[in-house]
Amino acid sequence: MVTRDERCLILGRGAMGRMFEGLLRHRLHVETWDRDPDSGTETAPLENQLADAQVLILAVPAKPHDELLRRVAAALPEGLLCLTIAKGLDGEGRTPVQRMAEHLGEACDWGALYGPMIARDLSEGRPGFALGAANGDVAGERIQSLFAKTRLHVQASRDTHGAAWAAILKNVYVPLIGMAQGLGMGDNVRGYLVTAALAELARIVERMGGDAATAYSLAGLGDLVTTATSLSSHHRSLGEDMAQGDRSMLADKNGYIRSEGVHTAAMVAKHGLLPLDDYPLFALTHALFEDSSDMESRILSMLGQLE
Template identity: 50%
Template structure:
């Protein structure tokens, strides 16, 4: 119920972990668990940290979800809610929803939280917005009590697969918008491509077992627009750098490698999740990342085909 203090375990203490610690700390009891990536040393044993927690927030990338959810599943209380904000695929091509489904199933309660909620804005006390997706009864009650009175505002839905794929795949389109802006192709082109990306995202969600309308929620369109237009978006910066021919600089900094969108494309191909060229704009982004110099010609061809009579 609103106003009730929750015992929260935050996994990961990067930008988002710290943002949620600041967001929830004034009203809830917070414990942070983290692990040194170089040594593997944990701040405390995970299984001990998870005891008697009401909420476990996975504020870290998708790759560790499999290990951590597997370790947590036997020791969590049935009333605990596991919550993920990860927006990527793991090395087996799985979403956080699929990993939670495998380890937590229906015995434990879990949800996904996706939308425009940049860490720096949450830390500054500015508003954030997200879709909380869960198929299990009572999770919405816990999350309302958790975020009541904070700057993060939630919608609720039960399309967990659609929410996961929307949040993950939207990152694929963001470098394209960054490139279009860097090439000064116009505000009209940006608006058109965001609309096209959202329409295509809806078709991919349906293909992947989600609902197409989820593409138009905070998990899809809301997050896509924020990532595509934010000056701090590294996904957007990748597109701008590639359009300027600065591929060596990207390789040197490792930004391209760390990009969830670029990694998602690699996983889609490696695990044959779907055929990229089945979706025209998705296929265009694939070609752009491989041959950036072709972008303007490819965009002209896309627009010509799109409006051919």
């Protein structure tokens, strides 16, 4: 049972970090930590704030997970529950869950939260939903207890790697759905692309060591449909912009990743994480990120091949 005496430290003060702060501040003592992306100045020494914390939530991108988790492991307080919500790959092509397994192992309870949990909706009092993929049954129970009686409804899972790959790779497929939308290809094409993307996603999740069924969970299907249909979806808007010839959101800005899906596709290709020929929708989307000429004919050609 979570009590007001317990301390929760949230890393990151973006929309998701602020949402979790509002969601949990009436249940336990919440503190936040952040650092300036330009100067590297931290709001406080992480190790000092981490001391005596019972819960740690990493509401930061995938890129700094390696460094931050090394520091967490070196100053690990007893009984810590560590959670990540990051949906990307770092520069070495590693998922946040892989970094948690590497640095935390069995030294503490840890897990990931993935699913339809848009920060705006939760912050405005609407419900959200997540798969709490944990490194053990006890960790799963702790995650569910942490969010019990909040607006975030959590289902427990032990498939940490499957959940991570499902949530991360869906950001590659959503821009393709956005491209079809921007080209005016119709609702039928959107429905077909969602179905085909899920089937391909399930095969990839299984190849990466997860359970294929996790692709159809909140971390996969739930997050994919939400991101593909939300009016505020950055990933869908990216595809729509590309369909209109605007590729400005594809590029990183001053070293900062502007689209997790684009970066993920690039890291998968760079590190040879998948044989792209085995996954035609993924391969097409990656190719369109590189060169979006003749977009409509290439998508139509792919649809014909998938029949």
